[in-house]
Amino acid sequence: MDPDDEHPSRPLVSKALAAAAAELAAAGVPSPRVDAELLAAHVLEIPRGRLLLIEAMRPEELRRFTALVAERARRIPLQHLLGTAAFRHLELSVGDGVFIPRPETELLAGWGIDRTAPGAVAVDLCSGTGAIALSLADETKAAEVYAVERSPIALSYLRRNAAGFPSVRVVEGDVTDPALLADLAGRVDLLLCNPPYVPDGTPVPPEVADHDPAEAVFGGADGLSVIRPVIELAASLLKSGGHVGIEHDDVHGSAVPAILRADGRFTEVTAHEDFTGRPRFATARRT
Structure with a gap:
């Protein structure tokens, strides 16, 4: 098992998603929660439907996710960020x-x-x-x-x-x-x-x-x-x-x-x- 998998300092996915959705909503993004979940799934390399099964992110994953959310808040199209x-x-x-x-x-x-x-x-x-x-x-x-x-x-x-x-x-x-x-x-x-x-x-x-x-x-x-x-x-x-x-x-x-x-x-x-x-x-x- 990867020792990072049990590291107590790993940020919770639920909190990261809530913060991202709030940031996107404040920026006027039409579907903030959906976009946040799709970006998180992209970073974690999993289908969106599996997000509920993932409790935490590694620090590097959170950094990538936060950077993508910031770009989406600048109204960069979601599809461009996903590719x-x-x-x-x-x-x-x-x-x-x-x-x-x-x-x-x-x-x-x-x-x-x-x-x-x-x-x-x-x-x-x-x-x-x-x-x-x-x-x-x-x-x-x-x-x-x-x-x-x-x-x-x-x-x-x-x-x-x-x-x-x-x-x-x-x-x-x-x-x-x-x-x-x-x-x-x-x-x-x-x-x-x-x-x-x-x-x-x-x-x-x-x-x-x-x-x-x-x-x-x-x-x-x-x-x-x-x-x-x-x-x-x-x-x-x-x-x-x-x-x-x-x-x-x-x-x-x-x-x-x-x-x-x-x-x-x-x-x-x-x-x-x-x-x-x-x-x-x-x-x-x-x-």
Whole structure:
């Protein structure tokens, strides 16, 4: 047995967590206790659910934990401190310069997964970390999944995350380019996109303002400057009967379905809500 395991001076995990949660709450962190527990589990190299079984920390573990809590209190994103972000069944590498995938986007990915038949060709535009594309590759038998991203920094994370998925094709490209993926025109079964969609000037949390790349967050004056060309591209790439799903801001609950209907090449246009009941993504089928 390690002699440190019975050292009476080792700090209690419960006290360290309480102090950390109080510090994070004072800093305005939305989920202070959860974040404190995840940081403690990271330092102790155990699942969060096992924290109740650990009574004390070693002094060096406490120092590392305290330093991480201080960084989180400065509104450094939790995922940057952990080095990964959870998305469905995946742990994705993240850091400054790439958009951190959000839980609500799992709904769009799940919608697409349910509509992906074996052998399908799928496209994920504005791929970022690859969260949607890799979930499709992980949970379906799609033959090919194209993950499109234009940011060099985001591409480095995308390629790293996609390394273990042979069906994923990483493509450097701009989704507003009508010639993007021209060789796939009329061949795509499913196209998903989580584009930049926050209207310019909208206040966002410090984690977003200071760490998520602005080009992955803001979508022009009305938030639709990327969504419009994405819908045009989807109409070009999808085969007849193919599906499209696009995430959007909660102020776009009517606007995005209206653009899909106005295009004239889509049917079954449907609006979807997120976990909180807010408008979050729209779907349609190519005529």
